[in-house]
Amino acid sequence: MNEIEDWCRSAMAHADMNQTDLAAALERETGIRTQKSKISKMLNGSREFLAKEMLAIAKITGYPLPNAHLSTAQTKYAVTAGGVITHLEAGLLPDIVIPAIIRGHDLCAAIIASENITPAWERGTVVFYDENRDGVDPEDLGKPCIAQIEGGQTMIGTVRNGSEPGLFHIHALSRWYESVFDQKLASCSKIVVAVPPELALTSGGDSIQ
Template sequence: MDSGDIIAANLARLIAEHGTNNRAVADDAGLNPTGVRDIITRKVKNPTFATLVKIAEVLGVGVEEIVGGSARSLTRHMIAVAGRVGAGASVPLMDSYEKGDGLFHVVCPPQISPHGIVAVQVEGDSMSPMYQPGHILFYSRATHEGIPSEDIGLPCVVEDANGMAWVKQVRRGTEPGLFHLISLNPNSESAWDQRIKWASRVLLAIPESMVGRE
């Protein structure tokens, strides 16, 4: 039984124990009408951590009661939020590696493996509505220099040539070695033809209020 099966089974049991139904829980959690049913039937194979937190709050239980068999890994694997990345704000890179220390620690969401994962927090709103101030971004450094070709065109955590950290959509620039750092907020400026030290795509983004924190 994989983690998705465990979540589905525990969720069905908890709903029955609380004398409610899938539709009522989905409505109270602010999900679409079939949101809970889709998790139980495995139509949604990897529900987000934020969704599980909302459902747990409706049922009046801890999210670990839904995660069940994955609870030990959920509570064991804490990830340091190593620093902040600018989304419109200019933020110096504090720590580009996972070293165990950081601003604070968050629980590794069940959708990703904790191995090699780094977390950072968004400051500024240039990537709104995709990423809001305070969002926790999870990424993994695939390379110490440059950017993997498959990450070009995607939202990435970026360290520019001046040691500043950003979250931007990265596109190829007008010359080799240069990149456009694109803001998604139409009221924010983008940076054109920039040199970067490295960039890695964002694997997962969660509002700070939706992650377990120490």
């Protein structure tokens, strides 16, 4: 039994739920059909937990996410109005504990500091991303990313190919913001996972909220 399976059992005990209860609650929370057999497979190690499932279980049970042996991500950006990203000086905001669901990545964090980024990302949400990327990885196209425009600002949005090779569109994640088109990008880092504020912990063990 690994630490993720142990964590799920502890979360179920914390909420006084059995596998049937958790399956039903997980289906309501995610909108994805979930049977007791799926929970059983996750608990016996024959099926891995998905990041979105662990986030949902933490929300359902009120039990904190496991951490990756207290490794942390430096908070380097705040996402402000328009999806534009403000670079933060070191130490201005606390480092964030990296949940075990995304361990193994060398990550940084950005905090959503404005409303209406997306319906799912409320103010205070922490997004983790891999900063050590130059250029654009074709596998990241069509996914939410943190993208730095050459000689310009850094934005959060869905990156897609532009009208010519080497140019890219950054599509806004909210109808309230404008997309930008045909930009050369210095870097593009896919968002690995977004953690809601009630589940995010600082390196000091405090909640983001």
